[in-house]
Amino acid sequence: MSTGFFGDVTRIKYEGPESTNPLAFRHYNADEMVMGKRMEDHLRFAVAYWHSFAWEGGDPFGGRTFERPWFPADTMSLAKMKADVAFEMFQALGSPFYCFHDADVRPEGANFAENTRNLEEIVDYFARKQEATGVKLLWGTANLFSNRRYMGGAATNPDPDVFAFAAATVKTCIDATHKLGGANYVLWGGREGYETLLNTDLKREDTQLGRFLNLVVDYKHKIGFKGTILIEPKPQEPTKHQYDYDVATVYGFLKRHGLENEVKVNIEQGHAILAGHSFEHELELAQALGIFGSIDMNRNDYQSGWDTDQFPNNVPEMTLAYYAILKGGGFTTGGTNFDAKLRRQSLDPEDLLYAHIGGMDTCARALKAAAKMVEDGTIIRHVEKRYAGWDTPEAKKMLDGSHSLSDIADYVANADINPQPKSGRQEYLENIVNRYV
Amino acid sequence: MSTGFFGDVTRIKYEGPESTNPLAFRHYNADEMVMGKRMEDHLRFAVAYWHSFAWEGGDPFGGRTFERPWFPADTMSLAKMKADVAFEMFQALGSPFYCFHDADVRPEGANFAENTRNLEEIVDYFARKQEATGVKLLWGTANLFSNRRYMGGAATNPDPDVFAFAAATVKTCIDATHKLGGANYVLWGGREGYETLLNTDLKREDTQLGRFLNLVVDYKHKIGFKGTILIEPKPQEPTKHQYDYDVATVYGFLKRHGLENEVKVNIEQGHAILAGHSFEHELELAQALGIFGSIDMNRNDYQSGWDTDQFPNNVPEMTLAYYAILKGGGFTTGGTNFDAKLRRQSLDPEDLLYAHIGGMDTCARALKAAAKMVEDGTIIRHVEKRYAGWDTPEAKKMLDGSHSLSDIADYVANADINPQPKSGRQEYLENIVNRYV
Amino acid sequence: MSTGFFGDVTRIKYEGPESTNPLAFRHYNADEMVMGKRMEDHLRFAVAYWHSFAWEGGDPFGGRTFERPWFPADTMSLAKMKADVAFEMFQALGSPFYCFHDADVRPEGANFAENTRNLEEIVDYFARKQEATGVKLLWGTANLFSNRRYMGGAATNPDPDVFAFAAATVKTCIDATHKLGGANYVLWGGREGYETLLNTDLKREDTQLGRFLNLVVDYKHKIGFKGTILIEPKPQEPTKHQYDYDVATVYGFLKRHGLENEVKVNIEQGHAILAGHSFEHELELAQALGIFGSIDMNRNDYQSGWDTDQFPNNVPEMTLAYYAILKGGGFTTGGTNFDAKLRRQSLDPEDLLYAHIGGMDTCARALKAAAKMVEDGTIIRHVEKRYAGWDTPEAKKMLDGSHSLSDIADYVANADINPQPKSGRQEYLENIVNRYV
Amino acid sequence: MSTGFFGDVTRIKYEGPESTNPLAFRHYNADEMVMGKRMEDHLRFAVAYWHSFAWEGGDPFGGRTFERPWFPADTMSLAKMKADVAFEMFQALGSPFYCFHDADVRPEGANFAENTRNLEEIVDYFARKQEATGVKLLWGTANLFSNRRYMGGAATNPDPDVFAFAAATVKTCIDATHKLGGANYVLWGGREGYETLLNTDLKREDTQLGRFLNLVVDYKHKIGFKGTILIEPKPQEPTKHQYDYDVATVYGFLKRHGLENEVKVNIEQGHAILAGHSFEHELELAQALGIFGSIDMNRNDYQSGWDTDQFPNNVPEMTLAYYAILKGGGFTTGGTNFDAKLRRQSLDPEDLLYAHIGGMDTCARALKAAAKMVEDGTIIRHVEKRYAGWDTPEAKKMLDGSHSLSDIADYVANADINPQPKSGRQEYLENIVNRYV
Ligand SMILES: [Co+2]
Ligand SMILES: [Co+2]
Ligand SMILES: [Co+2]
Ligand SMILES: [Co+2]
Ligand SMILES: [Co+2]
Ligand SMILES: [Co+2]
Ligand SMILES: [Co+2]
Ligand SMILES: [Co+2]
Incomplete structure (x- = not known):
C-alpha cells in the first residue's frame, strides 16, 4: 500500500550514537526514559504539513524547484495523494503528531462554501489515516495570508468582509481540528500588521484583532474544544510590522483584551531571533507570564534577515530551550513542531527524511542534556x-x-x-x- | 557674568531660511504660530545635561577627548562651574527646558547621605538659576546604572540592599524634581535586565520591578508631585536584554502591575530603531495604548548596532514623528529632549551650539511640515x-x-x-x- | 494606438512644486538646467521592466496579487502586449531609458534554442518601439537565477553544463543589448554564492566566476560592444552569501582576475544597506577605486532584513548619493535605474505611475540640492x-x-x-x- | 614567589571529561596527539593582555567594576605587578603564548620618548619572564586608538603628525615584538575609518594607509623580523566604518598596494559576525585567497550589535572554524588568541581562570571534532x-x-x-x- 515516494524506506530505527546510517536515529529513542517519562512523551514531535508537502521550493528570486507527483494538488485526488505520502512519512519517522493549515491540505475552492466542502472531505480522509496509523494532530490552523484577499490583513483588514471571511474560515478550521482531536489550535497573524502607518489606524486594527480572538475563544468553549488556543508571535515578514511581534507584545495584547488566561503562545526559535531575542528568552518569559504553550523548533540563519525556517542543528542552543521547558514542567498540550523547510536545493525525497531525522536527533540530545542540567541542579x-x-x-x-x-x-x-x-x-x-x- | 566658555556668543537668533550664519536659527522661531500655538510651546525643547556637560567623549576603545574646565566635577565648586556653563547654554539656545540625572549634577559621595546632601545643595543652586533665567525642568531622573553597585541591576538586583539604595536614591531625585517644578519624572532602566539567563530569575525580577514602580507612584501622590512618571523603553545596551524593551513591552508590564493609568513612556528615536521599530511606530502605538508621554529626539546611525545618540537631522523622518504627535493632540507635560551627544571628535564649545541649533532647526522644519499634513488632512x-x-x-x-x-x-x-x-x-x-x- | 491600460493618461507633465496633481511632476523638469546640463541628462532615468511588468506581487507567504491582462506572458503575443504597455509607460513618464532581463521580456522556452529565438523576436519588436518612441536601453542583463537549473549558481555551479548554459545565455543577452544600442550590460550574481560552506569549494567557484567574467569581457570587445560591463553587488538573498558582496569585495575580485579596468559596478541603495553600508559609502568607495558605473536608486526598509526594493522617497538621503555622483563628475554610460517594485498591495495601474513619479521627483530634488552643495563648495x-x-x-x-x-x-x-x-x-x-x- | 592574586591556584590540570572541578581542564590536554600533532601545537593558545589585565570593566554606561591591586598601572612598579600576575596566569593555564599592545603593558608617557623608554623597560622585564616561564609571544601590536590623539585615525588621520606619531610608535612595537621573539605582528585599525563621509577623503586615506603598511613591511625586512604581519579586519566600532571591514575588503586593499604576499589576516569570530559573515566564511575565504594567518577566538552575542568579545562556548560552531583551519593545513605562525573579556560583572580573580579554562576546553573539543571530520573525510x-x-x-x-x-x-x-x-x-x-x- 506504499506510495513508493520514499522508495523502500519503511520505519526509521534507533541505532545508537555510533551508527553512520544516515537513515537511522542516533539519539532519538522514543521509549527511552528521561526524568521518568518516555522521550516521545517529552518531545511530542510534529511534522509541519505545509513546508514538507505543500511548499514548492520557491523564493523571491526563483520558482518551484521540487518535483512532486501531487503538485499542484488542485484536485481532491492530488490532495489525497499528498496525504498518503505525508502519513507515510509521519509513520516512517515515528512522528507522533503533525500540524496543518486548511490551505495545505485541500484544493483552493472558488468560494467559502467550496473551501469548506473540500476541507471537510479531506478531514474525513485524515481521520481515517489517523486511526490507521495512530498519528495525531498537534494543532490545526487557518491560512489567512496566502490568498490575495488577505493581502491587507485578515482580522485587521480595513474591509469588514475580509474579517468575516477570515472568521468563517477559522470556524471551519477549529471544527476540523476538533473533529481530528487536535491538541491545540494555532493563530499566526502573518498579515495582521501593516506595511505603512500612512494608511493604517493602529487602534482600530487592535480592536478588530481583540474581537476576533474573543470570537475564537467563545467558539472554542461553545463547541467543547478542549485544546489550547495558541498565538504564534513573529515580528515581521510578510508584513513590515506584525502585531504579534514577540511574547511580551502578545502578553500585553491578551491582557488588554482579557484573554491572558485563555490563550497561550507557540514560540518559534526563528521568530525569536528575528525579534531580537534568544529562543530561551522567549520561552522563559512566556513561562514567567504564564502563557507558555508550544514550540516551533526551527532556527533562523544568524546571517540572514528573513525567516529561513531551517531544521535545528545546534545542540548547545537547543539544550537551553529544553532546559527552559523542563524547568517549567514540560509540555502539557504543546509539543515540538518542525515548522522547518528543506533548503530549496534539497530536491529529493530522502532529503525530507534526512532533515527530520537530524532535527529529531538533535532535539533528543538537547532534551537529554537539559534533563541532566535539571537533575544535577547545580545551576x-x-x-x-x-x-x-x-x-x-x-x-x-x-x-x-x-x-x-x-x-x-x-x-x-x-x-x-x-x-x-x-x-x-x-x-x-x-x-x-x-x-x- | 558670563563664564566665557562660549566666547562672545550670547543669544542665538532666528535669521530665516536664507541665513548662512552657523550660529543662527534658520527655522526655529519660538514665537511663530503653528496650528494656533507658539512653536516653543509645541516643541518644548530640552537640553540633556549628561551628554553635553558630563560626558567626556569616551567610547569602548578610548577615553576622554573633551577638555572642559569643570572636569572631573568631583567637587561642589566644579559642579557649580558646570552648572553655570549649562545654564548659559540653555539661555543662548533659548531652550525652555533641561533634563538631568542626579549623577550629572553633583559630585559622587561616599555614601547615600553624602549623595543626598550634594544633590540638595546643587538643587538649590539650580533653583536660583531657573528663577534667574526662566529655564524650566522638563524632567529629572536618577542614574541607577553608572555606579558599580548597580552592575547587576537596580530594582531588579538579586541583592535587596541594592533595591533599597536605588529606591532611596529615586526618592531624593523625585524630591529634587518636585522642588524644581519638573514637569515629569523619568525612569530609564538601563541595568534592569540581564546579561545571561543562566543566573537570572525573570519572574522574581519582574516582581521587584513592578513593586519598585508602584513605590514610586505612591510616593509621587503622597508628596503631591503633579508631573508625569515616564518609563523610557530601550531594548538593550548596556545589558544584553532590558525589561523595558519597547512600548509594547512596557505596556504589558504596566498592565500586569496595575499601572497603565499612572505611568507613560518617554520614547527615544534611537531606542525605537534598536528595538526593530520605526520611531513613528512607537509613537503611534503609545498613543493607541494611551501611554504616550514625551520624546527623546535623538537618532541612531542605521549602520551601527549600538546607541549612537546623535542629534537628529533627517527632516522627512522627523516629520512623521511630529505628525504622529500632532495627530494625537501634541505634548501635555512632555517635550522634545535631545538625549544626544556630540560625536567624540567634536571637541569645541561651538560644536555644542552647532549640534543643538541643527537639532532645533530640523525639529522646527519637521513640526511645520507635520502641521501642514494635519491641516491639509488629505492623508x-x-x-x-x-x-x-x-x-x-x-x-x-x-x-x-x-x-x-x-x-x-x-x-x-x-x-x-x-x-x-x-x-x-x-x-x-x-x-x-x-x-x- | 494606446492599450488603454493606463486609462486616458498620456504624458506626465511638470507642474511645479505647488501642484497637488498626483499625476504631475512637481520637481522633475527634464529640460531644466542644473550645473550646465539638462536634468534629464544628469539623472538618466530608467524603468526596470521586471518589477513593473513581470513581477506578479508575490512574496514568500502569498502569491500573485496583481492582475495584468498579459499575465502569465507565456506566449509571444502576451509578451508583446506587455511590451506595448511598458513602452506606453516609459513614454508617459518621459523616462529616457529602460532596463530588462531576457526572462522578463520573452516566454520561457523549452531549451536554449527556443529561448534564443524568443529573445531575438522580442528584441526586434523592442527595436521598432525604441525607434518609434525614442526610449533607449540603459542596460540589458540575463536572468541567471529564476530557473531551477540555476538553483546552485550559474557561473559558480558545480555542474559545468550550467556554467555553459549560463554563458551561452549571457552571449545572447549581450547580443540583444548590443543590437538595441544598450549603454551598459549588467551582471547580477544572485545565485553566485552559497547556501552552506559544507558543500562548497570557495576557490573553485571563484575561479569559475573569474573565468566567466573574462569570457564576457572578451566577447564584448570581439563584437565591438562599447557599453560598460557592470557588476551589481549584493551581500545575500537569494543565497546566504553572495560573492559580489559589496563594492570592496567586487573590487578585490576584479583585481584578482585582472578586470579592474574593464568592469565597473552598478550600485543599489538597498543592497548597500543590506551589506551594512550607507549608499553614499558604496558610491564614494567605487569612485575612489575607479569602478563607479551606474545606480539602482531603490531603497530598503531600515526595519526589514531582506531586499524590499522600494521606490526612493527620502530626499536628504538621496542628496548625499547625488552629491557623491556629482563630485565624481556624474554619470558617463550609467544612469538612475529604479530597480523598485510596487508594494504588493498597490494593485492598480495608476500605482505604477504614482510610484515612478514620486521616485523621479525626489531624485530631481536631490539632484538640485546636491548641485547646490557642489556649486557652493563649502563642504x-x-x-x-x-x-x-x-x-x-x-x-x-x-x-x-x-x-x-x-x-x-x-x-x-x-x-x-x-x-x-x-x-x-x-x-x-x-x-x-x-x-x- | 607567587603574587597571591589567584590564591593557592598553581597549575590547572587536565582531569578528563567527567571532572566537575571548575578549575580543571575536561578536554584540553596539551600533550594529547590529534592528527599526529600535540594539541598544544595545534591550538597555540594565547591570552590577551589587554582584556584580562588592563581593562577595568567599564562600558558606555558605567565605569570600572574590577578592583585590581595594579590599577591604574600608571607607574612602572604597578605595571610590573600587573606583569607578575599576568605571567602567573599564563603559567597556571599552561597557555603557551600571550599577546599585548604597548599601552597595555607600560605607563602612558608624556611624549613619544617617554613611551619608548617605558616600553623598553617593560620589554626587558617580559623577556626575563618569558625565559623563566617558557611562555612565548604570539604577537605584539600598537594601540593606535585609545589616546585622544588618534580620535580621527592613526595612519589615516588628516594630520600628518598623527601619521608620524603612529608610525614611530609601530616601529617601537615591532622592535619590542622582535626582541621578544614574537611569532607575528598585528595591526588592528580601529580608528582607521570614518565617522562621517562629510569630512572624509576616502582616496587620500586609502593612500595613507597603503603607504603606512608598506613602511611596516619594509621595516620588518630591514630588521630581519621573521614573524608574519597580520591585519585584523573589523567592520565598525569604534568608528562608523572601518577600512579593514572584512577579509574580502582587506584582500582588495592588499592587492591594491602590492602587499598580498606580505601580509595576512588575523580573523576574529566576533568581527566576522559584525560584518555579516559566519566565522568559517571568513576563515575559508582567507584560505582561498592565500592570506590566512591567525585567529581571535572570541564570539559576539548574536543579539547584540556591538563587539561583545565573549569567551567562546559553542562547540558545534567552533568545530566549523577548526575544520576550516585544519583543511587548510593548520596554523603556521598563527594561533588561537582569546581576545575575550570577562563580563563586567565577573569580578573575581577566579572568573579569569574559569573563563580561560572554558574557552580552552571548548576549543579542544572543537579541534578534536574537526580532526575527526577531516580524518573521516566523508564531507x-x-x-x-x-x-x-x-x-x-x-x-x-x-x-x-x-x-x-x-x-x-x-x-x-x-x-x-x-x-x-x-x-x-x-x-x-x-x-x-x-x-x-
Ligand atoms: Co518561521
Ligand atoms: Co512557526
Ligand atoms: Co539612547
Ligand atoms: Co534617552
Ligand atoms: Co534589490
Ligand atoms: Co538592483
Ligand atoms: Co572584538
Ligand atoms: Co580581536
Missing part, C-alpha cells in the same frame, strides 16, 4: 542562592508593600546601606552548561 | 475612508459582540462573501508626504 | 582644508617613499611631535547639508 | 564529487581559456545542453557534522 541552586537575600524580613517588607519609598530611604540613610557588587559568574555558569551538552 | 481622510466599511450595521455586529463566530460563518456562507482586495496606495501616500517636507 | 573646501597639512614637505616625504619607518621615528623623537586633535565638526557639516535639502 | 569527498564534472575535457576548455563565449554558446546550442539540478544535500551534511560534535 538552579546557584540562581536560588543569588537571590537568597530577598528572604530576609527587611527585604520582604520592601516587596510586600509594608514599606513605602520614604521608609526605604530612611532605612538606607540610617543603616548607611552601601551594597557591594558580587560576581555574576557568567563564564563559570557557561562552563557548567558545557558539562552536559 | 487622514484617506485613512478614514479606507476603514469606512466598518460603519455598516453588519460590520458593527461583528465588533460589538452581537455576532458569534458561527453567525459570521453563516453570513459568509449565505451571502457568498468574496471580498476583493483594494490598492493600499502606499506610494501615492508617500508622495503626498513629500509635498510637505 | 568640499572644508574637507580640503582638513587635509592641508599633507602638503608640507615633511608630510610628503612620508607618503612618497623617501622616508622609512625609522626616519619617521627619528623625526618624531627629535622634534618631539605631539599632535593635538582638532574638531571633526560633524554636526556643523550636517547642518550645512540641511541648508540645501 | 570532503562529498564536496569533491559535487564538482567532479569539471574534470571532463569539455568543462576544462571553458576554464582554461580555450573556449570563447561564442564557442560555449555553440556547444550549448548544438548539444542541446539542458542541465538538471541535483540535490545540494545541506541537511544531510549538517547531520554528518553532528556525528562529530
Whole structure:
C-alpha cells in the first residue's frame, strides 16, 4: 500500500550514537526514559504539513524547484495523494503528531462554501489515516495570508468582509481540528500588521484583532474544544510590522483584551531571533507570564534577515530551550513542531527524511542534556542562592508593600546601606552548561 | 557674568531660511504660530545635561577627548562651574527646558547621605538659576546604572540592599524634581535586565520591578508631585536584554502591575530603531495604548548596532514623528529632549551650539511640515475612508459582540462573501508626504 | 494606438512644486538646467521592466496579487502586449531609458534554442518601439537565477553544463543589448554564492566566476560592444552569501582576475544597506577605486532584513548619493535605474505611475540640492582644508617613499611631535547639508 | 614567589571529561596527539593582555567594576605587578603564548620618548619572564586608538603628525615584538575609518594607509623580523566604518598596494559576525585567497550589535572554524588568541581562570571534532564529487581559456545542453557534522 515516494524506506530505527546510517536515529529513542517519562512523551514531535508537502521550493528570486507527483494538488485526488505520502512519512519517522493549515491540505475552492466542502472531505480522509496509523494532530490552523484577499490583513483588514471571511474560515478550521482531536489550535497573524502607518489606524486594527480572538475563544468553549488556543508571535515578514511581534507584545495584547488566561503562545526559535531575542528568552518569559504553550523548533540563519525556517542543528542552543521547558514542567498540550523547510536545493525525497531525522536527533540530545542540567541542579541552586537575600524580613517588607519609598530611604540613610557588587559568574555558569551538552 | 566658555556668543537668533550664519536659527522661531500655538510651546525643547556637560567623549576603545574646565566635577565648586556653563547654554539656545540625572549634577559621595546632601545643595543652586533665567525642568531622573553597585541591576538586583539604595536614591531625585517644578519624572532602566539567563530569575525580577514602580507612584501622590512618571523603553545596551524593551513591552508590564493609568513612556528615536521599530511606530502605538508621554529626539546611525545618540537631522523622518504627535493632540507635560551627544571628535564649545541649533532647526522644519499634513488632512481622510466599511450595521455586529463566530460563518456562507482586495496606495501616500517636507 | 491600460493618461507633465496633481511632476523638469546640463541628462532615468511588468506581487507567504491582462506572458503575443504597455509607460513618464532581463521580456522556452529565438523576436519588436518612441536601453542583463537549473549558481555551479548554459545565455543577452544600442550590460550574481560552506569549494567557484567574467569581457570587445560591463553587488538573498558582496569585495575580485579596468559596478541603495553600508559609502568607495558605473536608486526598509526594493522617497538621503555622483563628475554610460517594485498591495495601474513619479521627483530634488552643495563648495573646501597639512614637505616625504619607518621615528623623537586633535565638526557639516535639502 | 592574586591556584590540570572541578581542564590536554600533532601545537593558545589585565570593566554606561591591586598601572612598579600576575596566569593555564599592545603593558608617557623608554623597560622585564616561564609571544601590536590623539585615525588621520606619531610608535612595537621573539605582528585599525563621509577623503586615506603598511613591511625586512604581519579586519566600532571591514575588503586593499604576499589576516569570530559573515566564511575565504594567518577566538552575542568579545562556548560552531583551519593545513605562525573579556560583572580573580579554562576546553573539543571530520573525510569527498564534472575535457576548455563565449554558446546550442539540478544535500551534511560534535 506504499506510495513508493520514499522508495523502500519503511520505519526509521534507533541505532545508537555510533551508527553512520544516515537513515537511522542516533539519539532519538522514543521509549527511552528521561526524568521518568518516555522521550516521545517529552518531545511530542510534529511534522509541519505545509513546508514538507505543500511548499514548492520557491523564493523571491526563483520558482518551484521540487518535483512532486501531487503538485499542484488542485484536485481532491492530488490532495489525497499528498496525504498518503505525508502519513507515510509521519509513520516512517515515528512522528507522533503533525500540524496543518486548511490551505495545505485541500484544493483552493472558488468560494467559502467550496473551501469548506473540500476541507471537510479531506478531514474525513485524515481521520481515517489517523486511526490507521495512530498519528495525531498537534494543532490545526487557518491560512489567512496566502490568498490575495488577505493581502491587507485578515482580522485587521480595513474591509469588514475580509474579517468575516477570515472568521468563517477559522470556524471551519477549529471544527476540523476538533473533529481530528487536535491538541491545540494555532493563530499566526502573518498579515495582521501593516506595511505603512500612512494608511493604517493602529487602534482600530487592535480592536478588530481583540474581537476576533474573543470570537475564537467563545467558539472554542461553545463547541467543547478542549485544546489550547495558541498565538504564534513573529515580528515581521510578510508584513513590515506584525502585531504579534514577540511574547511580551502578545502578553500585553491578551491582557488588554482579557484573554491572558485563555490563550497561550507557540514560540518559534526563528521568530525569536528575528525579534531580537534568544529562543530561551522567549520561552522563559512566556513561562514567567504564564502563557507558555508550544514550540516551533526551527532556527533562523544568524546571517540572514528573513525567516529561513531551517531544521535545528545546534545542540548547545537547543539544550537551553529544553532546559527552559523542563524547568517549567514540560509540555502539557504543546509539543515540538518542525515548522522547518528543506533548503530549496534539497530536491529529493530522502532529503525530507534526512532533515527530520537530524532535527529529531538533535532535539533528543538537547532534551537529554537539559534533563541532566535539571537533575544535577547545580545551576538552579546557584540562581536560588543569588537571590537568597530577598528572604530576609527587611527585604520582604520592601516587596510586600509594608514599606513605602520614604521608609526605604530612611532605612538606607540610617543603616548607611552601601551594597557591594558580587560576581555574576557568567563564564563559570557557561562552563557548567558545557558539562552536559 | 558670563563664564566665557562660549566666547562672545550670547543669544542665538532666528535669521530665516536664507541665513548662512552657523550660529543662527534658520527655522526655529519660538514665537511663530503653528496650528494656533507658539512653536516653543509645541516643541518644548530640552537640553540633556549628561551628554553635553558630563560626558567626556569616551567610547569602548578610548577615553576622554573633551577638555572642559569643570572636569572631573568631583567637587561642589566644579559642579557649580558646570552648572553655570549649562545654564548659559540653555539661555543662548533659548531652550525652555533641561533634563538631568542626579549623577550629572553633583559630585559622587561616599555614601547615600553624602549623595543626598550634594544633590540638595546643587538643587538649590539650580533653583536660583531657573528663577534667574526662566529655564524650566522638563524632567529629572536618577542614574541607577553608572555606579558599580548597580552592575547587576537596580530594582531588579538579586541583592535587596541594592533595591533599597536605588529606591532611596529615586526618592531624593523625585524630591529634587518636585522642588524644581519638573514637569515629569523619568525612569530609564538601563541595568534592569540581564546579561545571561543562566543566573537570572525573570519572574522574581519582574516582581521587584513592578513593586519598585508602584513605590514610586505612591510616593509621587503622597508628596503631591503633579508631573508625569515616564518609563523610557530601550531594548538593550548596556545589558544584553532590558525589561523595558519597547512600548509594547512596557505596556504589558504596566498592565500586569496595575499601572497603565499612572505611568507613560518617554520614547527615544534611537531606542525605537534598536528595538526593530520605526520611531513613528512607537509613537503611534503609545498613543493607541494611551501611554504616550514625551520624546527623546535623538537618532541612531542605521549602520551601527549600538546607541549612537546623535542629534537628529533627517527632516522627512522627523516629520512623521511630529505628525504622529500632532495627530494625537501634541505634548501635555512632555517635550522634545535631545538625549544626544556630540560625536567624540567634536571637541569645541561651538560644536555644542552647532549640534543643538541643527537639532532645533530640523525639529522646527519637521513640526511645520507635520502641521501642514494635519491641516491639509488629505492623508487622514484617506485613512478614514479606507476603514469606512466598518460603519455598516453588519460590520458593527461583528465588533460589538452581537455576532458569534458561527453567525459570521453563516453570513459568509449565505451571502457568498468574496471580498476583493483594494490598492493600499502606499506610494501615492508617500508622495503626498513629500509635498510637505 | 494606446492599450488603454493606463486609462486616458498620456504624458506626465511638470507642474511645479505647488501642484497637488498626483499625476504631475512637481520637481522633475527634464529640460531644466542644473550645473550646465539638462536634468534629464544628469539623472538618466530608467524603468526596470521586471518589477513593473513581470513581477506578479508575490512574496514568500502569498502569491500573485496583481492582475495584468498579459499575465502569465507565456506566449509571444502576451509578451508583446506587455511590451506595448511598458513602452506606453516609459513614454508617459518621459523616462529616457529602460532596463530588462531576457526572462522578463520573452516566454520561457523549452531549451536554449527556443529561448534564443524568443529573445531575438522580442528584441526586434523592442527595436521598432525604441525607434518609434525614442526610449533607449540603459542596460540589458540575463536572468541567471529564476530557473531551477540555476538553483546552485550559474557561473559558480558545480555542474559545468550550467556554467555553459549560463554563458551561452549571457552571449545572447549581450547580443540583444548590443543590437538595441544598450549603454551598459549588467551582471547580477544572485545565485553566485552559497547556501552552506559544507558543500562548497570557495576557490573553485571563484575561479569559475573569474573565468566567466573574462569570457564576457572578451566577447564584448570581439563584437565591438562599447557599453560598460557592470557588476551589481549584493551581500545575500537569494543565497546566504553572495560573492559580489559589496563594492570592496567586487573590487578585490576584479583585481584578482585582472578586470579592474574593464568592469565597473552598478550600485543599489538597498543592497548597500543590506551589506551594512550607507549608499553614499558604496558610491564614494567605487569612485575612489575607479569602478563607479551606474545606480539602482531603490531603497530598503531600515526595519526589514531582506531586499524590499522600494521606490526612493527620502530626499536628504538621496542628496548625499547625488552629491557623491556629482563630485565624481556624474554619470558617463550609467544612469538612475529604479530597480523598485510596487508594494504588493498597490494593485492598480495608476500605482505604477504614482510610484515612478514620486521616485523621479525626489531624485530631481536631490539632484538640485546636491548641485547646490557642489556649486557652493563649502563642504568640499572644508574637507580640503582638513587635509592641508599633507602638503608640507615633511608630510610628503612620508607618503612618497623617501622616508622609512625609522626616519619617521627619528623625526618624531627629535622634534618631539605631539599632535593635538582638532574638531571633526560633524554636526556643523550636517547642518550645512540641511541648508540645501 | 607567587603574587597571591589567584590564591593557592598553581597549575590547572587536565582531569578528563567527567571532572566537575571548575578549575580543571575536561578536554584540553596539551600533550594529547590529534592528527599526529600535540594539541598544544595545534591550538597555540594565547591570552590577551589587554582584556584580562588592563581593562577595568567599564562600558558606555558605567565605569570600572574590577578592583585590581595594579590599577591604574600608571607607574612602572604597578605595571610590573600587573606583569607578575599576568605571567602567573599564563603559567597556571599552561597557555603557551600571550599577546599585548604597548599601552597595555607600560605607563602612558608624556611624549613619544617617554613611551619608548617605558616600553623598553617593560620589554626587558617580559623577556626575563618569558625565559623563566617558557611562555612565548604570539604577537605584539600598537594601540593606535585609545589616546585622544588618534580620535580621527592613526595612519589615516588628516594630520600628518598623527601619521608620524603612529608610525614611530609601530616601529617601537615591532622592535619590542622582535626582541621578544614574537611569532607575528598585528595591526588592528580601529580608528582607521570614518565617522562621517562629510569630512572624509576616502582616496587620500586609502593612500595613507597603503603607504603606512608598506613602511611596516619594509621595516620588518630591514630588521630581519621573521614573524608574519597580520591585519585584523573589523567592520565598525569604534568608528562608523572601518577600512579593514572584512577579509574580502582587506584582500582588495592588499592587492591594491602590492602587499598580498606580505601580509595576512588575523580573523576574529566576533568581527566576522559584525560584518555579516559566519566565522568559517571568513576563515575559508582567507584560505582561498592565500592570506590566512591567525585567529581571535572570541564570539559576539548574536543579539547584540556591538563587539561583545565573549569567551567562546559553542562547540558545534567552533568545530566549523577548526575544520576550516585544519583543511587548510593548520596554523603556521598563527594561533588561537582569546581576545575575550570577562563580563563586567565577573569580578573575581577566579572568573579569569574559569573563563580561560572554558574557552580552552571548548576549543579542544572543537579541534578534536574537526580532526575527526577531516580524518573521516566523508564531507570532503562529498564536496569533491559535487564538482567532479569539471574534470571532463569539455568543462576544462571553458576554464582554461580555450573556449570563447561564442564557442560555449555553440556547444550549448548544438548539444542541446539542458542541465538538471541535483540535490545540494545541506541537511544531510549538517547531520554528518553532528556525528562529530
Ligand atoms: Co518561521
Ligand atoms: Co512557526
Ligand atoms: Co539612547
Ligand atoms: Co534617552
Ligand atoms: Co534589490
Ligand atoms: Co538592483
Ligand atoms: Co572584538
Ligand atoms: Co580581536
